[in-house]
Each structure stands twice: as C-alpha cells, then as structure tokens.
Amino acid sequence: MAVTFSLVFLFGLVLFFLLRSNSLSWGAAFIAIMFGFFLATTGAAAPINNLTHAVINAIPDL
Secondary structure (H helix, E strand, C coil): CCCCCCHHHHHHHHHHHHHHCCCCCHHHHHHHHHHHHHHHCCCCHHHHHHHHHHHHHHCCCC
16 A cells, blocks of 8 residues: 655644754755645745735834
C-alpha cells in the first residue's frame, strides 16, 4: 500500500519543527522558501492572499 504526502504538508511539517527548535540556518530558510513556493500553487493561496489584504486594510494609517 502506497502512502503519498503533499509537498506542502511535508515542507510545512518540517518548517514547524525547525521553528519549534529555534534552528535558524540556511536549511531552515530553504524549507521556508520551498513551503511558500508550493503553498502558492495550491487552492489555499487565494484565501491566504485575501486574509493578508484584509489585515493590511484593517490597520489604520499611521
């Protein structure tokens, strides 16, 4: 029986554990970049983009 995982899930899981262990290195940066790259190609990209715009618009101009 084959088990498949999405690269977004895999990179997100690795990034979560790297952030929890406070491991700041070139490897962590690469994982974060790859997670963002693969997340941008999923259906979650549009809601995340909308949420970001809503938060930015909710912050009053300083």
